[in-house]
Amino acid sequence: MRLVILDDYDLASEWAAKYIRNRIIQFKPSAERYFTLGLPTGSTPYGCYKKLIEFYRSGDISFKYVKTFNMDEYVGLPRAHPESYHSYMWNNFFKHIDIDPANAHILDGNAEDLETECQAYEQKIAEAGGIELFVGGIGPDGHIAFNEPGSSLVSRTRVKTLAKDTIVANARFFGNDLNKVPTMALTVGVGTVMDAKEVMILITGAHKAFALYKAIEEGVNHMWTVSAFQQHPRTIFVCDEDATLELRVKTVKYFKGPSSTDDAE
C-alpha cells in the first residue's frame, strides 16, 4: 500500500485529482476502450472534484471516454432532492464536465425492485470491463461506501440499513430532523471495490484519524471495513497531516520517505 501524506486538505485534493488525471491520460481512453472510474460523494472528495473540473476547463483532460460508477445512493429519497447523491454528483461534477450522460452510472434508490437494481449494477460494471480506479472515502467508523461495521468483506452491491451513528451524522443535511433522514441505502460491497484494478482512498481531517489508524495499523477486520484493502494489490491512501494524528510516528516517517509524494506529477 502507498500512504501519501500532504500538508492540508487542499494539497491532498490536488494530489488526488492529479493522480486521477494522469491515470486517465496515460490510459489513452477511446470509443473502443473506456476508462472506468469509481466515485464517492461527501465533503472529503469535494476539493478533488473541483480540481478535476479545473483540469477539464484548462483542457488538460476530457471525460468523453470515461465511464463512472458511483458507490452508493439513498433509498427512497427523490432523485431531485438536494441531498441525494444524484444531486451531489450533478452539481459538483457532472454539470461542469463533458461526460456522456449515458456513461454516468449511479444506483437508483427509487427502483421498483432494489435487489434487481443492485444485481444490474454489478452487471453493468462487469460489462464495462471492471473498474480501473475506484476512488473512495472513509467514514469515522472506518466504513467504505455504506459498508458499515460488520459488513462482510466479500460483500457485493446490496441494500443496507444505515447505522444509527450514520443517521445522526446525516441529520445536519436534513434540517436536523431525524425523521427526514433516509434509513436505507444501496451500496457497492467491499468485494465490489476490491475487484477494481486500483483503489485510492481519500482521508482528510482529524475526525478520521482513528479510522485511518484502525484501517492500516491494525489487522483486517470487518468492524473497520476499509482494512480490507490491506489485501488489495494496488491501494493508495491519500491524506492530510490531521488524518495521521493517530498513527505511529514510525509509520508516518516511513511513508513520508524521499519520493513518496511525487508520483502524482
Place this chain on the structure above:
Amino acid sequence: MPSNKSVSDAAITQFINCRILRDHRLQRDDLWVREGKVLDPEKLFFDEKGYADKLVDCEGSIIAPGFIDVQINGGYGIDFSQASDDVSSGVSFVAKKILQHGVTSFCPTLVTSPPAVYHKVLPQIKVSDGGEHGAGVLGFHLEGPFISVEKKGAHPEQFLRTFQSGGIEDLMEAYGGLDNIAMVTLAPELGGSQSVVKELCQRGITVSLGHSVANLSQAEEAVHHGASFITHLFNAMLPFHHRDPGIVGLLTSDQVPAGRTVYYGMIADGIHTNPAALRIAHRAHPSGLVLVTDAITAMGLPPGRHTLGQQVIEIQGLHAYVAGLNAAYQPPTTCSACTKTLCGSIATMDMCVRHFKHASGCSVEEALEAASLHPAKLLGISHKKGNLDYGSDADLVLLDDALNVEATFISGEEVWRKGP
C-alpha cells in the same frame, strides 16, 4: 447524441458563461432551453441521458427574465388610444421596437376615451405570444374613464364617467366588451365602484386604483374586493397625509387580506417621482414595487408636439407636458413650484430599471425583479413568465453589469441584439 429522445425530439440550447437570476439571486450557472421553455438540465442528464445541441456563449452577461411593462400608451409615433382602422399594425410596431428595451411582454394601455374609441380599438387586439415580430401582448390596460375629475391628470375631462346603472353594465357599455383586457384602472370612491371591482376580479381582470381622491378606507375596501394594483403611485392621487394616508397608505395597510400583495406602479424616470419619494415607497414595501414606463407616443421620438388620446402634448428632453389649448405655448420656467401637468413618460423600461437601481440603492436582483417577477405576479402569470424557473417561458434579456440591454430572447429565440 443530444438526447435519447424519450421526452422530446426538439433541439436543446444551453446558455453558458452567464449569471442568471434565480431564487432572487444572480448565480453563475448555465441556462437550458427547449421548446421555448426553461429546461431542468439535471432531469435531462439523468432521465434522458441528454445534453445540449447548441451553445450560446453569453460572455459573462447577466440573464434576467424578459421585462414586462403593464402600462405603456404607445411610442415611436404610435398612440394606442387613437381610433385608427388598423390598430394592430400600430401595436405590432411598438411591440417590435420595445424588444430593444428588454421588454418581452406588455399591456397596451388606453387612456380615458369616448365609447366609440374603445368599441373600435379593443376588438382589434388579442392576447398573443411574442416572438421575432415583437413582444407578447398580455391584454389591454384600460386606464379610465371611471376615474376622478379632480385627478384626471392628462385625461380629457369630457370623457370621464361614473357608474350610473349599477356598475358592470356601465363598464360593458363604455368598453363594448371585456375580452383581452388584462387590467382596469378606476377610482374606488366613485359610487357603485366596489361591486365593479369585485366583478372584474372574479372575471380574472386585475383591478388597479388610480386617478382618484379615495381615502385609505375606500382604497382598503377595494383591495378587500380584489383590487391589487396602484396606478403610478403618488401621481394622480391624494398626497400622503399622516392622518389619512389615502391610497399611498395601502403600502403599509394592515387590512390587506392574508396571502395577498398590493402592488404599485412606479414610473422611475426621475421626473414623475422625486427619488426620495421613490425610496420611501420602496423601503416601505419593496416586494410590491412594479416598474412601469407609462410611455407615450413620443417615446423614441425627437422633441416636439405629439398627440396622446384626445389631447396634444409637448416634449422637452425627458419631460412630457400637456400643451396649452392656445397656440402660443409658453416654454417651461425653472420654478418647480409651477404646476405643470405631466402626461406620461418617454423613458424606456431599461432606463427605468437603471434609474430605479441608482435612486433606491437596491440590489441588481431587486431592480430586475421589479420589472419582471413583480409584474408577472401582479397579473397572475408568474407560473410561466417573469422568472427563470424550470418550465417557465424562456423570455430573456441579456444585460451588461450596468444593466444595458445586449440582447433579447423570446421563447429561447433571439429577437433582438445590440449592434456593434
